[in-house]
Amino acid sequence: MSQETQEATSSCLKRTHYCGDLRLTDAGTTAQINGWVKRRRDHGGVIFVDLRDRTGITQVVFDPQIDEKAHALADAVRSEYVFEDVGGEDGLSIYQGTVNPELDTGEIELAVDSLNILNTAKTPPFPVEDDIEVAEDIRMRYRFIDLRRPEMQKTLAMRHKAALAARNYMNEQGFLEIETPILMNSTPEGARDVLVPSRHYPGRFYALPQSPQQFKQILMMSGVDKYFQIARCFRDEDTRSDRQLEFTQLDIEMSFAGVDDVLEVTEGLMKRIFEEAGDIPVQTPFLRLPYHESMARFGNDKPDTRFGMELTDLSDVMADCDFQVFTRTLSAGGQVKAIAAPGGANFSRKDIDDLTQFVATYRAKGLAWVKVTTEGFASGIVKFFTTEQLETAQERTGAKPGDIMFFVADKPKVVADALGNLRLHLGKKLNLIDETQYNFLWIVDYPLFEWNEDENRYEPFHHLFTGGTEETLPLLDTDPGKVQSQHYDLVCNGYEICSGSVRIHQWDIQQKVFEVLGITPEEVESRFGYFIDALAYGTPPHAGVAPGLDRIVMLMRNEENIREVIAFPKSQQGLCPLTHAPSVVTDTQLEELSIRVDAEL
Amino acid sequence: MSQETQEATSSCLKRTHYCGDLRLTDAGTTAQINGWVKRRRDHGGVIFVDLRDRTGITQVVFDPQIDEKAHALADAVRSEYVFEDVGGEDGLSIYQGTVNPELDTGEIELAVDSLNILNTAKTPPFPVEDDIEVAEDIRMRYRFIDLRRPEMQKTLAMRHKAALAARNYMNEQGFLEIETPILMNSTPEGARDVLVPSRHYPGRFYALPQSPQQFKQILMMSGVDKYFQIARCFRDEDTRSDRQLEFTQLDIEMSFAGVDDVLEVTEGLMKRIFEEAGDIPVQTPFLRLPYHESMARFGNDKPDTRFGMELTDLSDVMADCDFQVFTRTLSAGGQVKAIAAPGGANFSRKDIDDLTQFVATYRAKGLAWVKVTTEGFASGIVKFFTTEQLETAQERTGAKPGDIMFFVADKPKVVADALGNLRLHLGKKLNLIDETQYNFLWIVDYPLFEWNEDENRYEPFHHLFTGGTEETLPLLDTDPGKVQSQHYDLVCNGYEICSGSVRIHQWDIQQKVFEVLGITPEEVESRFGYFIDALAYGTPPHAGVAPGLDRIVMLMRNEENIREVIAFPKSQQGLCPLTHAPSVVTDTQLEELSIRVDAEL
Known part of the structure; x- marks a missing residue:
């Protein structure tokens, strides 16, 4: 034990203030603070x-x-x-110093008459300051230094506040937080399960929950009435920048409830979290937008509505134009749609080429354009259209002189993808987005099934337990593609915050859904036999939703990288840069689990 | 869809009351309630x-x-x-009925003028009632029926309240709840890790946390100052009745803190939880009992202090008695200790034989006894002792006429085990325990190391990161067995609620502890190299504790089986009786993880 740090333990219990506490009004008194040396300067x-x-x-x-x-x-x-610092005698310790306007405590200084150095430190790999450029892998490897930065501390505190606000709100609404197992069975939710070999049952595996979906429905069957849980979930996907192997969701389920009930609770929850943890005012109720309308106007079902530039259908107008790219597409059952970019009339040839490249990544074969000027329409393709056709396009897109109209003609899916993403791209590029705004809205009225062209069969549009509307459920037997689901998505600023639905609570309906999807009784039995069985013992109608906590904190902190809002995130390949997990284990451990690493792979 | 249940979805949003809400004062109004049919009777x-x-x-x-x-x-x-029930017109629906004193709502009845049957139910495997005898495996298999029972609902609600009370208290005390990873590295905590194969890194494994020990210490290094988390933890032990593969702890760590700080926060936390969730008054501060004193007086370090019958050392008195069983043990370095059982003077020969059998399971070779009667001492062995020796025994054990004194002579560990457990056994058998009492106390002053006779080396008495007291730390170099730790255990009614300690925050001390334990630098590097490295970058002194949530709820509910306080517990072998996890997975899943099930095992 070095002499320097020997005094440590004896007197570390006397802190009177935190480093951010002292103000000019404290001058003349004394204080003891603890902390880390940010900077040391010698002045005369x-x-x-x-x-x-x-x-x-x-x-x-x-x-x-x-x-x-x-x-x-x-x-x-x-x-x-x-x-560990001790101020001097009363009246001497805290005094008015040279004012530093950058600090909350900038009007005072603290004179020290004794010092305990509780620990020394090796030179940190980067200074503990915000707004410095450090490679992410270095930050993550030294996360214990990185987290000392004020902005990271702010994120940790905000995440804590968000979770607590959520819990108190849900409690006030009569929900019970109930812990569901982390070691469970494989769930039928589409993504790849994280598996855990069992020691007691050689050759058998637990799965970590992709979500507590089955258990929360079981809790409704258990008469819990209103359940929530801030739940850790796991998906072994090929990680995108906004996904992690493990993530956290505010899992909610309620009985005897329909769409309106869940939406109301969720809106209240968002209001509470954003206002209490993020100091961000939220207006409720949120707008509800039907899925098809969202696709038509924004090209996707998670629209960023903080700016206009909506997609406009011109298929009717362009049906008899002379531009064969359009007419051929239309007669093949395609669409022609357009958006208008403000100020785009001065885009250069290069600018437009870049945007054509951009939409090509969404499989659009081309990007037609017409500039609107005070002298009229300008483009190489103007000659193929009547003035009336172009004026209708201008009117519908809302283009003004100085703007440019972009057209995509293709299959509906390609048009939506290309123009939807072009809209977002231009919205950012042209600074059309008010970053202080939070536009919440619900997407509703989804279909229950989606036809898989390649495999020639129906797939669930969302998941297997989603209920249909009363009016359309009878179509299960005759035209399943027309059944409308009771699913809803909450969207904010172009991000999906949560999905949810009214669930199927009747055994016979659940069976029919399996049939439509071509899931054999054997498969049903082996994958979730117990669950279907449980449905038959008096299941109340129920509905739920599961907002993502990571996403909520990202929105409040204006972060685009999920790793910024998680204390100890993993890399895109699932590596922990700090602890180096995953790691090699001993042969004994593997033997106990009756597994062998397959060296050939 | 059966005709009977068709009306379900349309009108399930109008509930005005819960089934437990209505009172006589509601008579003359109307209400709509939803629920499950408990019983149906036809009366005329x-x-x-x-x-x-x-x-x-x-x-x-x-x-x-x-x-x-x-x-x-x-x-x-x-x-x-x-x-879904609807009462009739106002003034008709709720009325005073035949009084049923067993129900809170027993003074009213609700007349129904329309009925929606939201779902039918197969005949449940057992009725939804408390106080019925159902085999545990049936209850667990039909957990969704079992949880409908009022006592189970009470447990779920209490657990929810306990967690929320804990969170609000910790928040008020300035602690931030921070989520640490579930997929992490193997931790050096002694129990067997639950392993998770990595898909991206063939042959490498994550471990699920036995506790967030390393991460919470890293958070202190990260300047978080005060951290807590209600954390899921995992231990793959051969399950005892009070252990589960996964369990939940209130994980706490604070910087610039010593023993007193942690004890004070924990006492406040217990008070808040027991009073708010359990309606059980708690007096603070708690008594602190040194480890050696607890061992001496109760034979263990988790004493149930709700009754007396403490162990008394009689080695000094018995050194020169004529009973060779005692004297031989004493000269071999052993002990003679005794307890007095109230009213035990009328124990039969059979009673005493049973108790002798009982202590034999703790390796005691015999159980000497002397009855205290109004006529004097009675026993086959009275002749070996002087009256003075027996009177001293009586005085020290506090035996009164009508009681019996039990003596065990053996190595200290056997004496403690045998008499400590005999004390608990008799405490229950003789009804000496006041079940309404909650006796919290701290066990303190543990040694830092324990000598392992078999392997001829020191082991940590608790864990590797436990700090020693300032006074005894210098003995690390010369006499490690004498170093006293800064560890503390919280005990209530004979159960350990939590363990904690002031941690080692200095790199050089941590190194020395590894040396004492014979952990090689290579092992240190591979098992927690990053952690030791992090210690050197400015680690504040810190301390923590981790109360078990399951245990707390068990205490409040007076439950001895942990499975009663967990919504979906697993069997002792780790099987989920409801979902049948763990289960067989596909070859593709195993291939993706580069593992093979070893069929030979």
């Missing part, structure tokens, strides 16, 4: 140290005239040393 | 149904004179059918 023999904890920074002063020993100790300290 | 053409939800039961009445159709429907219902 007096040492100034910026001491930092999770709340802020206080400037502490070591003057040899106040205490020679403390000054001498302070002379040797480096960044990230851990201090 | 009028049908009475006890309708149940999570809050209670209301008696609803179907009178053909009020509504013929509803009455006809009600005629066919069975137990656990799901109802």
Whole structure:
């Protein structure tokens, strides 16, 4: 044990303030703070140290005239040393200093007459400051340094507040938080399961929950009435930048409830979280947009409605134009749609080529354009259209002189993808988005099934347990594609926050859904036999939703990278850069689990 | 879709009350409740149904004179059918009925003029009632029926309240709840890890956390200052009746803190949980009992102090008695200790034989006894002792006439085990325990290391990161067995609620602890190299604790079986009786994970 740190344990219990607490009104009193050395400066023999904890920074002063020993100790300290500071006698310790407007505590300084250095520190790989450029892998490897940065502390605190606000709100609404198992059976939710070999049952595996879907429905069958859980979920997907192997959702389910009930509870929950944790005002109720309308106007079902530039259908107008690219597409059953980009009349040939490249990544074969100028329409293709056709296009897209209209003619799916993404791309590029705005809206009226062209069969549009509307359910027997689901998605600023639905609560309907999907009775039995069986013992009607906590915090913090809102995230390949998990285990461990690593792979 | 249940979805949003809500003061108004049919009785053409939800039961009445159709429907219902009930016109619906004192709602009845049967139910495998005898495996297999029982609903609600009370208390104390990874590295905590094969890194494995120990210490290094988390933990142990493969702990860690700080926060937390969730008053501060004193007085370090019968050392007195069983043991370095059982003077020979058998399971070779009667001492061995020796024994054990004194002479560990367990056994058998009492106490002053006789080396008494007291730390170099740890255990009514300690925050001390334990630098590097490295970058002193949520709820509910306080527990072999997890997975899944099931095992 080094001499320097020996005094540590004895006197670390006397903190009176945090580093962010002191104000000018405290001048003349004394305080004891603990923290990390952010910076040390020597000014004419007096040492100034910026001491930092999770709340802020206080400037502490070591003057040899106040205490020679403390000054001498302070002379040797480096960044990230851990201090326990004691102010001097009352009336001497805290005083008005040179004002530093960047700090909340910037009007005072704290004179120190004794110092405990609780720990030393190696030179950190990067300074503990916001707004510095550090490669993400270095930040993650030294996450314990990275998390000391004020912005990271703010994120951790906000996430904590969000979860607590959610819990108190749900409790007030009569919901019980109930823990469901992490070690469970494989769930039928589409993504790849994370598997866990069982020691007691050689050759058998648990799966980590992709969501507690089955258990929350079982809880409704158990008479719990209103359930929630802030639940860890797992999906072994090929990780995209906004996905993690494990993530957290606010899992909710309620009995004797329909669409309106769930939407109302969820809106209240969002309002509470955003206002309490993010200080972001939220207006309820949220707009409800039918799925088909969202696809038509925005090209997707998670529209960013903070700006216009909506997609406009011109198929009717263009049916008899002379532009064969359009007419051929239309007669093959395709669409012609357009958007207008404000100020786009001054796009260069290069700009337009880049955008054509951009839409090509969404499989659009071309990007037709017409500029609107005070002198009229300008484009190489103007000659193929009547003035009336172009004027209708201008009117419907809302293009003004100075704007440009972009057209895509293709199959509906390609048109939606290409123009929907072009809209988002231009919205950002042209600075059309108000970053302070939070536009919540529901997407409703989804179909229950989707036809899989390749495999020539129906697939669930969402999942197997989603209920249909009373009016359309009888079509299960005759025209399943027309059954409308009771599913809803909550969207904010172009991101999906949550999905949910009224579930199937009747055994006979659930059976029919399996039949439509071509799931054999054997498969039903082996994958979720117990669940179907349970449905028959008095299941109440029920509905639920599951907002993603990570996404909510990302929105409140204006972060686009999910790793910024998770204390210890993994890389896209599932590696923990800090602990180096996953790692090799011993042969004994594998033997106990009756598994072998297959070396050939 | 059966005709009977067709009306379900349309009108399930109008519930005005829960089944436990209505009182006599509601008479003359109307209400709509939803619930499950508990019982149906026909009384002279009028049908009475006890309708149940999570809050209670209301008696609803179907009178053909009020509504013929509803009455006809009600005629066919069975137990656990799901109802949506509508009362009749105002002034008719709720009225004073025949008083049923067993129900909170027992003074009213609810007349029904229309009925939606939301779902039918197969005959449940057992009735939804408390106090019925059902085999545990049947209950677990039909957990969705079992959880409908009022006592189970009470447990779920109490567990929810306990977690929420804990969270709000910790928040008020300045702690942030931070989620740490479930997929992490193997931790050095002694129990067997639950392993998860990685798909991206063939041959490498994650481990599920035995506790977030490393991450919570990393969070202290990250400047979080005060962390908590209600964390799911995993241990693949050969399950005892009070252990589960997964369990939940209230994980807590704080910086710049010593023993007193943690104990104070934990006491406040217990008070809040027990009072808010369990309605059980708790007095703070808790008593602190040194480890050696607890061992001496109770034979273990989790004493049930709700009754006396403490162990008394008689080694000094018995050193020169004539009973060779005692004297030989004493000269071999053993102990003679005794307890007095109230009223035990009338134990039969058979009673005493049974108790001798009982202590034999703790390796005691015999159980000497002396009865105390108004006529003096009575026993076959009285002749070996002087009156003075027996009077001292009586005085020290506190035996009164009518009691019996039991003596065990053996190695200290055997004496402690045998008499400690005999004490508990007799405490229960003789009804000495006040079940309404909650005796919290801290066990403190543990040693840091324990000598492993078999392997001729030191082992950590608790874990690798436990700190020593300032006074004894210098003995690390010279006499490690004498180093006293800064570990503490919280005990209540004979159960350990939590363990915790002040941690090692200095790199050099942590290294020395590894050396004492004979952990090689290579092992340190491979098992927690990153952690030791992190210690060197400015680690504050820190301490923590981790109360078990399952245990707390068990105590509040007076349950001895952990499965009673978990919504979906697993069997002792880790089987989920409801979902049948773990299960067989496909070859494709195994191939993706680069593992093979070893058929030879």
